[in-house]
Amino acid sequence: MPLALLALAIGAFSIGTTEFVIVGLLPNVADDLSVSIPSAGMLVTGYALGVVVGAPLMTLAGARLPRKTMLIALMGLFIMGNLVCAVAPTYGILLAGRLITSLCHGAFFGIGSVVAANLVSPGRKASAVALMFIGLTVANVLGVPLGTLLGQHFGWRSTFWAVAALGAVGMLSVAALVPHQRRDAEADLRGELAVFRYPQVWLALAMTTLGFAGVFASFTYLAPMMTELAGYSPGAVSWLLVLFGVGLTVGNVVGGRAADRALMPTLYGVLGSLALVLGAFVFTAHSRAAAAATIGVFGAVGFATVPPLQMRVIKKARGAPALAAAANIAAFNLGNAMGASLSGAAIDHGLGYTAPNWIGAGLAATGLAVALVSGALDRRPDKHRPVSRDETTLAV
Numbered sequence: 001m002p003l004a005l006l007a008l009a010i011g012a013f014s015i016g017t018t019e020f021v022i023v024g025l026l027p028n029v030a031d032d033l034s035v036s037i038p039s040a041g042m043l044v045t046g047y048a049l050g051v052v053v054g055a056p057l058m059t060l061a062g063a064r065l066p067r068k069t070m071l072i073a074l075m076g077l078f079i080m081g082n083l084v085c086a087v088a089p090t091y092g093i094l095l096a097g098r099l100i101t102s103l104c105h106g107a108f109f110g111i112g113s114v115v116a117a118n119l120v121s122p123g124r125k126a127s128a129v130a131l132m133f134i135g136l137t138v139a140n141v142l143g144v145p146l147g148t149l150l151g152q153h154f155g156w157r158s159t160f161w162a163v164a165a166l167g168a169v170g171m172l173s174v175a176a177l178v179p180h181q182r183r184d185a186e187a188d189l190r191g192e193l194a195v196f197r198y199p200q201v202w203l204a205l206a207m208t209t210l211g212f213a214g215v216f217a218s219f220t221y222l223a224p225m226m227t228e229l230a231g232y233s234p235g236a237v238s239w240l241l242v243l244f245g246v247g248l249t250v251g252n253v254v255g256g257r258a259a260d261r262a263l264m265p266t267l268y269g270v271l272g273s274l275a276l277v278l279g280a281f282v283f284t285a286h287s288r289a290a291a292a293a294t295i296g297v298f299g300a301v302g303f304a305t306v307p308p309l310q311m312r313v314i315k316k317a318r319g320a321p322a323l324a325a326a327a328n329i330a331a332f333n334l335g336n337a338m339g340a341s342l343s344g345a346a347i348d349h350g351l352g353y354t355a356p357n358w359i360g361a362g363l364a365a366t367g368l369a370v371a372l373v374s375g376a377l378d379r380r381p382d383k384h385r386p387v388s389r390d391e392t393t394l395a396v
Contacts, residue, residue: 002119005128007173008112009135011075014166015105016139018082019047021147021159022098028156033091046095047102048333055106055330059323062107067115067322068178074104074111075171079164086160097160106333109133110326113310115178117321123260130256130307137252137303141245145238195317195324203374204313204324205331210367211271211309212335213342215302217360218278219244220340222295225353230291240295247299255304259311264375267312270304271368277301278361282354306332312374339363 022029022043030040062070081101088094109132116132117125151159195201218225226232226240258266277298284290310328317324342363343356 002177004119004178005116005131007170007177008071008116008132009138010166010173011071011078011108011112011170012132012135013139013143014075014135014163014170015078015108016136017143017147017166018078018101018160018163019105020140020144021151021163022047025148025151025156025159028151029091029094032156033094035091039091043095043098045337047098047105048337050099050102051105051333052330052337054103055110055326055333056323058103058107059110059326062111063323066180067111068174068180070111071108071115071174071178072171074108075167075174077101077104078108079167079171082160082164082167086157086164106326106329109136109329110324111322113325114314114321117311117314119179126259126263126307126311127253127256129310130252130259133252133303133306133310134249137245137248140248141242145242198316200316200374200377201313201324203370203377204309204316205328206370207267207271207312207367207374208309208328208331209335209338210363210370211274211305212332213339214274214278214335214360214362214364214367215305215339216336217339217343217363218281218298218356219302221343221347221353221356225285225356226291228353229285230288232288232291240292243292243296244299247296247301248303251300251302251304252306254300256307258304259308263308263311263315264371264378266308267305267371268368268375270301270308271364271371273301274305275361275364275368278357278364281357282361285354285357 026040026043029043030036033040058074062073065073078101081097081099081104084097084100085094086097088097112132113129116128120128147159147162150162151157222240222244223234223237226237227234232240255266255270258269277294281291281294281298284294310325313324313328314321339360343359346355346359347353
């Protein structure tokens with residue numbers, strides 16, 4: 001695989017670390033800035049909302065720029081946002097820094113996916129996307145725990161200084177290793193927005209939203225589920241999260257390779273498997289050994305969806321893959337919020353800590369149903385339009 005994929009993975013690692021590390025630092029931030037824990041929690045929610053809004057807007061703003069130039073600019077914005085966080089004297093300025101940082105997230109992963117796919121031969125595109133996203137999975141295994149440990153020992157601001165430095169490494173790596181790629185002929189506002197005329201793009205975005213809503217319906221409440229149902233101590237939860245992160249990394253690679261061989265069958269398989277694993281988690285959550293095994297499989301199946309989902313929307317974008325890929329990153333984050341909200345409401349209504357698992361299973365099964373509809377539309381002949389090169393060779 002090209003070294004340019006390493007540069008994209010470093011950027012993904014930096015972005016993934018800053019997105020999730022704040023969760024472990026919330027008590028420190030709340031205490032230092034004299035705000036409540038729920039108020040500090042807006043640093044997580046606000047970031048997710050910033051990704052949803054920023055992904056399409058930033059991609060459209062840079063539609064006329066070469067992709068490499070846009071990636072460098074996005075990493076520059078990422079560094080600036082984290083520096084604002086590091087020096088923020090008040091909670092409001094810290095939140096502003098988080099929002100600045102979030103704006104680069106979706107566009108970087110969206111444009112980066114297209115760049116990664118263009119670096120390799122047609123039969124290895126999903127694997128290339130998976131290798132870029134491996135930076136995100138490693139961030140969960142290493143970046144977040146180490147960033148949390150750094151912030152707890154040297155103050156939460158030190159974590160943001162470190163992440164800003166990581167961002168600088170990522171930006172320099174992109175500048176040095178990523179080759180220049182031509183700008184799309186249709187890369188203007190009208191050409192980019194035209195992608196949303198295609199029903200298959202909307203179906204792909206719906207698959208992503210529902211699939212990751214299923215993942216986060218359960219994952220969001222993994223800690224109380226393990227302490228209340230499986231009987232683990234609070235200190236053991238961090239090791240279970242590492243196990244989940246290892247599963248993410250393995251699933252990401254396997255999902256990419258499988259998608260290169262057969263994209264839609266892979267989507268059917270991983271979404272169906274996700275529904276089955278979460279359905280089983282309703283019962284295995286009551287046993288320590290069974291719960292730990294299920295968490296590892298859950299992580300693998302959950303993130304095996306990412307490369308095929310990202311490739312599906314790129315393939316169906318026809319002339320504007322960057323915007324569609326960025327919109328898909330927004331859909332991932334929308335799914336995160338949807339799944340967490342539905343499970344939180346179920347717990348609040350007294351349905352217990354197994355409820356997130358069956359809710360997640362239902363959402364994943366619905367995503368599978370959408371995938372089956374999309375696949376059926378692929379098989380329906382359409383005599384009114386020619387097949388585009390993006391749907392045949394995927395020369396994105």
